[in-house]
Amino acid sequence: MAYDAGDAPLAARLTGEAAQLKKRFNDAFWLPERGYYAVALDRDKRPVDACASNMGQCLWHGIIDDDKAPAVAERLMSPEMFSGWGVRTLGADMGAYNPASYHNGSVWPHDNAIIAAGLLRYGFVEEAQRISTALLEAAGYSNGRLPELFCGFSREQVTEPVPYPTACSPQAWAATTPIMLITSLMRYDAHVSRGGFWLDPVLPASYGDVHLTNAPIAGSRMTIDIVGSVPSVQGLPEGITFHREHRPWLTELMAQAGLPE
Structure with missing residues (x-):
């Protein structure tokens, strides 16, 4: 907005601050031995090494270093993270994983729409198409309406998405998921x-x-x-x-x- 308004000094200052934030984020959260980003830092600023879907939203923000993006995309689409119906909130190989939990292994449609947009931002077209197609197919099992979330059981285990018992439906951000999926693929x-x-x-x-x-x-x-x-x-x-x-x-x-x- 500063750039559009012709305030070049402000635009330069904010861009510089953003670059520093990006560097600090990648230095603090990237786990090179695991090939993904930590979900958090603990009170002593040590990384919490759970593999969560949050890093997919970081693709959308553009805060991920270009050289790390391929590993992130590969991990998001791995069998541990991608259920066949969408990307899980937590990898199936993590200790806290539970496909029927609210945050530790379920699939959130709005989360996946943001991830798909992020994958497209970094050039991972096929991966974004897989997520979009999976979610639109999942919607077919709930009368065309995507719920707030559904369980993270693998598509190899179940023939249709397993409903989460207390999921909101309709819900605003779930309702906008198909719009974001399609407009993202339209670029x-x-x-x-x-x-x-x-x-x-x-x-x-x-x-x-x-x-x-x-x-x-x-x-x-x-x-x-x-x-x-x-x-x-x-x-x-x-x-x-x-x-x-x-x-x-x-x-x-x-x-x-x-x-x-």
Whole structure:
């Protein structure tokens, strides 16, 4: 926002602070001998080495070092973490794992939508497609409505997702999960202050064609069609240009502005 407002000194200062935070995070939380990030630090600042889904959300934030991202993606999609219906909150090889617990082995749809978006950010398209497809298939067992969470039993063990007894349904962030999954795979993004709208779809062929109407942008409404992974857009307001590529990341914007990353 500082960059868009033309406040280059503030943008540079905040970007520098973010870079320091990223370095401190990777130094403190990365477990090189395990190939994943600790879920927390204890009171003595020692890493808690439980393998949890939280690190997938760190992909979405962009705080993970590029050289560590492949190991994180591999771990998230391992049999211990990926149940076949989604990524578990805690790995099945951890001491506290319980597929029927609230946080220690269950699958949360909104958590998985964020993970899928993070995987796409780092270029792991196939992995994001697997998570999205698994969740949309899981929704078919609950009348098309994803619940707050379901149990983390493996798809090899059960023929359908096992409901969590007290899961909220409907729940707001679970309800928005399919939207985030689809728009992430569409690589749908806007930056109105820069006059741009971006699409670069990587939807699986099994999803078929996509037709969206009445999508809001800059006080107007647009229609989007994706046929065979080829997007077209009608109704963009004046001053907004369509780009078939990913929206520039903050680091790219900073580089364009001549600011330190």
